[in-house]
Amino acid sequence: MSDKRGSRAADRTEAIMRTALELGEEIGYAKLSIEAVATRAGVGKHTVYRRWSSKGALFLDSLLSLNEAHLDYPDTGDVIADLRQQIHAAINLLDRAPVGPLYRALIGEALLNPQVAAALNDHFITPQAEKTVARLKAARDQGQLSPDFDLDLAMGILSGPLYFQALIIQKPLTHEYVDRVIDALFTGMGPRP
Amino acid sequence: MSDKRGSRAADRTEAIMRTALELGEEIGYAKLSIEAVATRAGVGKHTVYRRWSSKGALFLDSLLSLNEAHLDYPDTGDVIADLRQQIHAAINLLDRAPVGPLYRALIGEALLNPQVAAALNDHFITPQAEKTVARLKAARDQGQLSPDFDLDLAMGILSGPLYFQALIIQKPLTHEYVDRVIDALFTGMGPRP
Known part of the structure; x- marks a missing residue:
């Protein structure tokens, strides 16, 4: 019953x-x-x-319900391969029609409406950040990440360039772009010592 | 006359x-x-x-007229110091009241209105990208940048984390955050070889 x-x-x-x-x-x-x-x-x-306390919160959950499990990180033991796979899955979900324009509108509303911004952070960004940090911590323990890398920066550094591409310059988010960004971030901009 | x-x-x-x-x-x-x-x-x-063809274009020029010269890069010979100084100046201009909320609203409109997005790119992002790439090319010639670093990624990698902080998670953009991001980007996430 x-x-x-x-x-x-x-x-x-x-x-x-x-x-x-x-x-x-x-x-x-x-x-x-x-x-x-x-x-x-x-x-x-x-x-x-x-x-749901607001249209933004309802809409965000609706978007995420489409494919949420795919936003988990695999752990194959190769952190670069795993980041690629997870981020490819995220952009497959978030950057394509019909979800792409709807997600873009949601971000636009979050810029004007603090309640929507809070829902976006609580329901999507923060859980994703926790998964990302957990995966990167495992990689650090395995020597695949610099021991000095500041994990608090991980979300900004990894996903910032993708938001910039999709939302600010509004160019397509391709798997190839994701791969180039990950490679550049791991190698670093500075000369090798 | x-x-x-x-x-x-x-x-x-x-x-x-x-x-x-x-x-x-x-x-x-x-x-x-x-x-x-x-x-x-x-x-x-x-x-x-x-x-000005649109409110967005007028508004963007108005914002930039406040302090445009400060968005040029210094060239002291130390690329990390110069990036810090230029980005500190940019966030002093773009992240504080009254400009901050207005710039945020402009980005929000660009997500809904392709004409505003085009004005934002033509009047602000593209000229900034050109200045950034020019400064980084000089640094590469002086051995301060990895010869392999893909300059096409420079804007996304350098400013993406700042947009993420200011617009997506909506936390304050401090000079300290900028400095930590620049250091992490130059060092790279991967272990040193």
Whole structure:
């Protein structure tokens, strides 16, 4: 009985997120509202608000539900190969239509709306940062990372160039670009001693 | 006579940009319009449109007019010191109130509006990239940069982590953060051979 209720709730959550993506794709993020999502999903808007405090939070979870498991790091023992594979999976998810324009709009809203920025950080950036640091710590223990490398910088250094490419100069994020960035970051800009 | 006319036009251009910043600070970027700027500056809106094709382009030039010369690179012969100094100057200009929130709004609009994105690239990012690559080429010639470093990546790698800090995780951009990023980029993440 309580299992059935739990599974109905999970179905409803999934239906709401699927509806948010469908509607977002049809009318764009800017015009999306929690009310419109609730109506099309056939639930009350309070059902949506109980789980998500804002359109940004709902939308972010909806985007991530598409492919979240793929954002985990593999651990093959080769940190460069693993970073490549994880970042390729992330850009496959985040840089392609229909998700790409929707993710871009979400970042745009986060620049204007601190609540959306907080949801983006809590639901996506911080968990990703934790996974990244854990993978890099293992690599450091295996001697594949400089013992001096400052892990607090890892997310900014690894993903900053990708956000710059996608959001600031707005050029395609290719696997080849990712690979060149990772290689340059590992080698360093300075001359070898 | 034509000197006087040229100088009057320069005064008018300056007055329009100053007005755009004043109004932006008062009412925020979102509510700003070219019409409102023209009215307060006491010029016709066609005078504004002759020089700037969009609010984004006007606003970007207005921001840059504040301190543009400071965005040039010094060349003291020490590339790391010069990068630090130039990037400190850039964040002094772009990350502080009142410019910071306005620049953030401009980036947000660029994510939704390709014309603003093009103006941002043409008027700011591309000229900065050219200055950065020129300074790094000189450093490479002096043996201060790895001969293998891919200069096409320079802007993404150097400024990506700063945009990530300021726009994605929305933490303060300090001189100390800039210095740590530059040091990590020059040293590289990988173990020394």
